């Protein structure tokens with residue numbers, strides 16, 4: 122992977138290959154250039170300090186102090202943050218500029234500074250984006266398909282359709298277990314109509330969408346996705362809860378036939394609040410290859426369906442009572458510390474999930490100590506059911522596993538991934554939803570632009586449910602009163618069908634598993650700045666924690 126940085130940065134470990142004299146020269150150069158700052162702070166801390174500089178002028182002044190300062194102040198995620206905060210995305214022209222710094226300076230006449238570079242800098246902190254962009258997708262990460270599947274391709278016949286609906290509801294939805302509905306959306310018009318960037322742009326090129334919380338035209342976003350040498354470690358996702366209604370009404374089959382039967386007929390109880398008052402629930406998600414959503418559970422206790430329109434999505438999902446390794450939720454689950462990008466998680470934790478025994482876990486229920494996670498890949502036309510409170514992490518896979526440099530960019534259409542998703546309240550997850558709303562914890566409740574609406578959601582919802590569905594509310598309230606734990610999948614039902622079960626039967630909470638690695642830098646997630654369901658910053662500060670930088674100084 123080639124670097125687009127204005128200077129050459131190498132991982133600290135590469136110092137090993139220098140002669141003693143060269144190492145000494147590097148050390149002296151660093152000391153002279155950074156002075157007390159360099160003596161006092163490790164690179165990682167220095168880079169983090171610079172994240173708190175919120176105006177470009179200060180950053181530019183800092184960069185003029187010395188060659189090293191210039192290099193630190195050129196760290197592109199600093200400029201990404203400054204650019205987005207000041208200009209949003211509307212004007213960003215990704216076809217012209219290769220870095221966020223260039224974009225920023227392009228907006229400010231005469232701001233360009235020239236500095237001879239120091240040649241080469243050895244710093245893990247500054248090498249971080251290269252390292253993340255250089256993570257190769259390992260075959261091992263994408264070869265397992267353990268989420269159960271229902272083949273929906275022959276559903277023209279009513280009898281097939283009926284039996285799919287029965288199996289989905291009885292075995293999966295009621296038991297709060299994931300399932301892939303293969304081909305359920307394959308007849309949706311969107312799949313043909315949006316097959317290429319050209320056709321997609323023809324229809325929506327000038328339309329604006331929310332990207333990382335900022336509005337920009339689709340034309341501009343697609344050029345961002347296709348930008349060569351995109352060195353953003355946390356690539357921007359188009360994640361828009363208010364995209365044009367016609368994208369749904371004219372291009373999908375969400376309100377008819379089997380799809381309607383599965384997901385809306387007996388569910389979607391937030392509809393009692395009306396379109397204006399219900400929390401966000403329908404999202405358009407576009408993203409380049411390697412982008413995705415880091416570990417999270419979906420908002421407000423809802424379940425979701427996710428339909429791939431173009432591209433490929435790798436999913437890994439953990440049941441509600443198993444916090445995935447490398448993920449550290451706060452006590453109330455409102456904040457989660459975890460790797461900022463899905464591929465960082467794979468690189469550092471995927472293998473931990475297999476065959477790892479946790480000694481403090483006392484095999485109390487006769488099960489093995491292994492995690493009960495499930496994995497799959499969804500392609501165009503496939504729909505995944507994401508049950509309430511399941512942890513999941515999603516990554517958009519390049520069209521073919523890259524074998525050599527440049528292979529990822531070969532198929533531009535396949536490397537822009539499109540999906541539609543919606544969250545819903547059903548009879549099965551209603552107790553969980555009510556319990557979360559009961560907390561009135563405005564960090565747990567989400568889906569409004571205006572945070573004050575979060576507070577009253579529980580009361581408003583309950584009132585309307587009492588008017589319109591009193592029996593269903595009563596049934597759910599009996600469960601919330603009787604048991605305060607979230608819906609948990611019954612392990613036995615993961616392999617056998619329990620047809621006589623009406624609703625998910627909560628099992629007692631299991632002890633949380635102890636992950637084997639701890640983040641070196643605890644990076645709390647940062648509120649609701651983006652429109653994403655995942656509460657992460659739209660920026661990619663270098664405080665995303667990462668591993669494998671063993672310089673031992675931090």
Ligand SMILES: O=C(O)CCC(=O)C(=O)O
Pocket residue numbers: 404406413414419425427434513515516540542654655
């Ligand atoms: O499709 C994706 O990238 C992630 C979807 C997801 O997890 C969500 O919308 O909550």
Ligand SMILES: [Fe+2]
Pocket residue numbers: 414417418419507513654
């Ligand atoms: Fe999600």
